[in-house]
Amino acid sequence: MEEKNMNIPNHVAIILDGNGRWAKKRKMPRNYGHTQGSKVLEKICEEAYKIGIKYLTVYAFSTENWIRPKEEVDALMKLLRNYLSTSIKTSMKNNMKVRIIGDKSALPEDMQESIRKLEEATVNNSGLHFQVAINYGGRDEIIRAVKAISQDIKMNKMDINDIDVTVFERYLDTADIPDPDLLIRTSGEVRLSNFLLWQLAYTEFYFPEVLWPDFNKEELWKAVEYYNGRKRKFGGVS
Ligand code: FPP
Numbered sequence: 001m002e003e004k005n006m007n008i009p010n011h012v013a014i015i016l017d018g019n020g021r022w023a024k025k026r027k028m029p030r031n032y033g034h035t036q037g038s039k040v041l042e043k044i045c046e047e048a049y050k051i052g053i054k055y056l057t058v059y060a061f062s063t064e065n066w067i068r069p070k071e072e073v074d075a076l077m078k079l080l081r082n083y084l085s086t087s088i089k090t091s092m093k094n095n096m097k098v099r100i101i102g103d104k105s106a107l108p109e110d111m112q113e114s115i116r117k118l119e120e121a122t123v124n125n126s127g128l129h130f131q132v133a134i135n136y137g138g139r140d141e142i143i144r145a146v147k148a149i150s151q152d153i154k155m156n157k158m159d160i161n162d163i164d165v166t167v168f169e170r171y172l173d174t175a176d177i178p179d180p181d182l183l184i185r186t187s188g189e190v191r192l193s194n195f196l197l198w199q200l201a202y203t204e205f206y207f208p209e210v211l212w213p214d215f216n217k218e219e220l221w222k223a224v225e226y227y228n229g230r231k232r233k234f235g236g237v238s
Pocket of ligand 1: 016019021034037038060061065076080083132187
């Protein structure tokens with residue numbers, strides 16, 4: 001299939017999997033895989049936008065990841081903290097609009113402050129919309145939305161009969177962001193692991209064997225090619 005004839009997905013979601021195995025294969029600590037994985041992610045953001053992807057959402061740290069060994073959690077937090085505090089410059093240069101999804105209230109205060117600054121600085125950028133899931137879980141997101149709706153009903157800001165799909169979506173972390181067209185999970189694992197449970201209802205799924213730190217432009221094109229080979233269906237209509 002020729003690249004110019006490709007239908008490019010508007011929103012791609014990625015579960016960045018395989019960092020640990022990639023490092024192990026090289027007899028290196030798992031954290032080396034995460035560091036390499038974050039470098040690859042920066043390149044993929046640029047590539048994705050170049051080929052016409054408008055929204056990219058990645059799973060960086062789940063609500064379940066806290067139970068990993070302390071050393072690994074600390075290293076991941078260090079990587080994310082560093083990304084949050086240093087990426088304003090690159091995001092502005094690349095015209096990227098960044099949003100962090102997940103329960104931010106459970107993150108250390110300095111990270112919350114960096115998130116506020118990064119989101120504020122990039123809010124008017126019109127390039128790639130880049131969503132990073134940190135302390136994110138799909139079930140947790142839905143429960144937080146239900147609590148916020150219940151609160152609004154209690155305060156008489158809303159009536160119970162007003163709740164429908166459109167209203168509910170306004171309470172999710174992804175409010176105003178279109179649902180993903182394509183989900184990629186690298187490393188051959190075929191699971192959702194609590195990622196975007198609501199938003200992936202009609203998404204096409206692609207599970208390549210490649211480990212995340214080996215993902216590159218060619219792999220991204222393979223995913224787009226796969227997407228082009230699928231006939232999308234929304235409730236029976238192609
Ligand atoms: C899964 O691989 C990966 C993670 C839990 C972390 C992913 C995070 C990053 C790549 C960093 C994101 C960074 C930025 C800057 C947003 P795994 O450790 O489960 O790998 P394994 O299955 O091979 O053990």
